[in-house]
Amino acid sequence: MTATARIIDGKRRAAQLRHDIAIGVERLRDETGIAPKLAAILVGDDPASAIYVRRKGEQAAAVGMESESHRLSTSISQDDLLALIDRLNHDAAVHGILVQLPLPPHIDKAAVLRRIDPGKDVDGFHPVNVGLLASDSETVDGRIIPCTPMGCMMLLADELGSLEGMNAVVVGCSNIVGRPMAQLLLQARCTVSIAHIHTRDLPELVASADILVSAAGAPGLIKGSWIKPGAVVIDVGINRVPNADGDGSRIVGDVCFDEATARASAITPVPGGVGPMTIACLLENTLRAAIAMTAERRHDTDMASDRQSQFA
Secondary structure, three states, X not given: OOOOOEEOOHHHHHHHHHHHHHHHHHHHHHHXXXXXXXXXXXXXXXXXXXXXHHHHHHHHHHOOOEEEEEEEOOOOOHHHHHHHHHXXXXXXXXXXXXXXXXXXXXXXXXXXHHHOOHHHEOOOOOHHHHHHHHOOOOOOOOOXXXXXXXXXXXXXXXXXXXXXXXXXXXXXOOOOOHHHHHHHHHHXXXXXXXXXXXXXXXXXXXXXXXEEEEOOOOOOOEOHHHOOXXXXXXXXXXXXXXXXXXXXXXXXXOEOHHHHOOOOOEEOOOOOOHHHHHHHHHXXXXXXXXXXXXXXXXXXXXXXXXXXXXXX
């Protein structure tokens, strides 16, 4: 097969976004003396999660943000974890809180995510932020968009401009990627179908997509022959599979990449596509949260000053 698809460079786009974030961080510090601060909570000693949290801290520092990491034992009680979140919620110096998933089985993930202040929920998983995302408006004040879908939409906007009227198929229905991705595509005025690994006639549905976003976590699920000629493919899958020779492993997406490049007009690679955008968008959310919290405190201070002047 002859490759025709343009490779969407997520690393380059993420670097551009981080540059813009650094400018925003510097402006906020110059105007208010405040630097955005991100607090990450890691429960357990999963190596991949530890690496991911470390990268978040490194990239936060690179754009001028402050960060702190809380590494907790796998045996920590749910009450103790919630107490830590409460302390971070009330810490005015902290603007973003993230709890690295997955959590140990004895901890109620939903209860933990609900405990985070929605204004500091930079992952966008709190029910309040989920509800704001589902509201039919692109300009809802204070809503925080989950990082991976936000990054996907940025890549699609760069590639296509307006998405209005396009058929979009999202394969995967998780709360982290699939469902918020569908909401964002609907708000961009696409016609959206949500599918998953149990969908009947999945090849036929995929073949209808002008935009295909796969976040099923199933290596090689999407065959190149399924893809509509000229479609834009965003592969969110990150799957570790053994090398053909049995020596070591490699990371692949949900889409059979070499096959897909012969039919798609543009496609994200794995790795190097959506992944870098996710952390960059986390920093973008942290900056936005810091700006919103600073403006709210300034408003409260002004209101208090006005009340005092009335009785002076």
